[in-house]
Amino acid sequence: MEKAIKKYFPIFALPTLLAFTIGFILPFVLGVYLSFCEFSTVTDAKFVGLKNYIRIWGDSTFIHSLWFTALFTIVSVLAINILAFAVAMLLTKGIKGTNIFRTVFFMPNLIGGIILGYIWQLILNGVLATIGRTLTYSSSYGFWGLIILMCWQQVGYMMIIYIAGIQNIPGDLIEAAKIDGANNRQLLRHVTLPMVMPSITICSFLTLTNSFKLFDQNLALTAGEPSNKSEMLALNIYNTFYGRTGWEGVGQAKAVVFFILVAIIAIVQLRATRQKEVQA
Amino acid sequence: MKKKLLSAVLSATMLASVLTGCGGSTGETPAAAPAETTAATEAAAPAETTAATEATDTTAAGTGKVYYLNFKPEQAQAWEALAAKYTEETGVQVDVQTAASGTYESTLKSEIAKTEAPTLFQVNGPVGLATWNDYCYDLSDSAVYKELKSDDFALKDGDAVKGLAYVVETYGIIYNKDILNDYFTKDYAVVKSVDEINSFDQLKAVADSIQENKDDLGVKGAFTSAGMDSSSDWRFKTHLANLPIYYEYKADGIGSTDAIKGTYLENYKNIWDLYITDATCEASLLSSKTGEDATADFALGDAVFYQNGTWAYGDLSANGMSDESLGMLPIYIGAEGEENQGLCTGSENYWCVNKNASAEDIQATLDFMYWCVTSEAGCSALSGEMGFVCPFNAFDSYPATNPLINIANEYVSAGKTSVSWTFTTMPSEEWKNGVGSALLEYAQGTGEWSAVETAFVDGWATEYAAANN
Incomplete structure (x- = not known):
């Protein structure tokens, strides 16, 4: 063979x-x-060494979008995973209409990011209009708008993964714990959570990288307004590359830095959650 | 160990097939159209014309084709119709693509790197030419250049003609004659005729009293929403900003500069304040107001004044404005001698031919351009359907049907001095964006006017230095 x-x-x-x-x-x-070249289109590059990498740090929008993205990632990873896990717990209790709920929660994930962005822009602008503001009035509106949008889109997907994890917990394990006198909280803390650790690993990996690399939703919802203050890293790179003449190489250098960042974060996160995984 | 390696490689390839799901298909597109691959080799080596002609003999009989990347979304359909007509007449394939509002530079940047690059594209003036100079074919021997009325409309680099202005446009404050005439009959009217509005103070007085009595006049505001969405923000960060720059250049007797002083920024503030105060919407909502919103405000009679140009005619008439109710005022900002100021006239639409295209494609493109500005079908489409004023000889016999253009001509014949388009000397798009963002933040109250001054003056210097080093 x-x-x-x-x-x-x-x-x-x-x-x-x-x-x-x-x-x-x-x-x-x-x-x-x-990323080591200066060029106006990708077919006519001229080598300039590390110049682009030095110019990155002279661009204040990059630093700002880095922090904005980091903050967004932390909040959205926590929010999405907690919500998804909670919904998954609810929908594995065998309540009526479970399948319908699962489908409904999963559906937003089937819509593309750009369309979702525009839909939520309409909704949120409609809500904010009651106080005479719009989504791009300040970057904090954009930030929370993005969080809501990402939760709405991702919770269903992560929920499916958590449901699979929860259903895989052997029934005898839970039964044994119950006989030993474990209450619901202890059951969750010492049986369910360790047993779904593989799901947590994959979900936190997916949400972490998705949030860090977020582009379409950002573009459609706020496009970085106002004054690039709600601009995330991927959009910042795009705008540097396409929006500024003579900065194409810098955009490319940013993209390389971005790649290294995402890789490091993803590896560290995988290591950290893997260690917590247990065998039944 | 070997087993492990094998499974690692296998899983890597499996992952690869997932990852390249999208990438793979784009990679295959050139292969799907084998005729185009010959064009690719030609584009790479345009000097080898003999080899290229031989190669294309096998394809569409060496006729070449045209790919026009159009800048003006307003005229997208008209261009497509004209291209179809040309193909019908001559059999030469003409593709027209239109970049969405505000995305022309990025679209061009990615399109021109492709094998099937645009053969005909646009730059917006000297600053745009600086970026694309290496891609521009020298048009000095072309027939279409000889049709140009004056060298003022050519964009030159030394002796080489790199771009031809194909449309001259005019902007100002478009007003609704019906509502304004109604206003003049009221007892609260501060002036009795539109001729009396010949300075910023008059304009402001009229706008303020309209705003005050908006319910009586049946409008929502004097000015349309000054939307700062990307479909509309160029009206302020570029077109309105032209006026302080124009007056500063005029006062200093220069045509461009590496450091703007901002002498007329106070006037810029005054007119911007007027736009956002006497308007149909709250200033805090401006960030999401689009160009369509402003057009609708005006066309539905909710606003009296609308800063825009001759190109807006199509949208306005499509929304039900009749020609008779359209009028146009100069944009007064309170500079000295402005009672003789006319409308802002100029061009930021220069045709450039991609010199990296194959010889056949270049020829086909030049033929198409020539046809557009000389043939009956071309001229009537450009002057009629698209409503352009074109600086080519043949257009003398095609008077404009666009009433806004006729209004612009009346200002010229009345001896008013047209304001030239100095915004083609703005250092970069980034500068415009900086000014636009600062304007918006000032308008909605989250920023100070000093931020606009900083973006305007300091931003100019840094962007100019960045673009010219």
């Missing part, structure tokens, strides 16, 4: 490897190269 796999390995792997190279490795390498 293994011999056969070895023999035909190139044939099976080649198409995907090729696609992977064209669609991922090449653009990535080109992207890193471009």
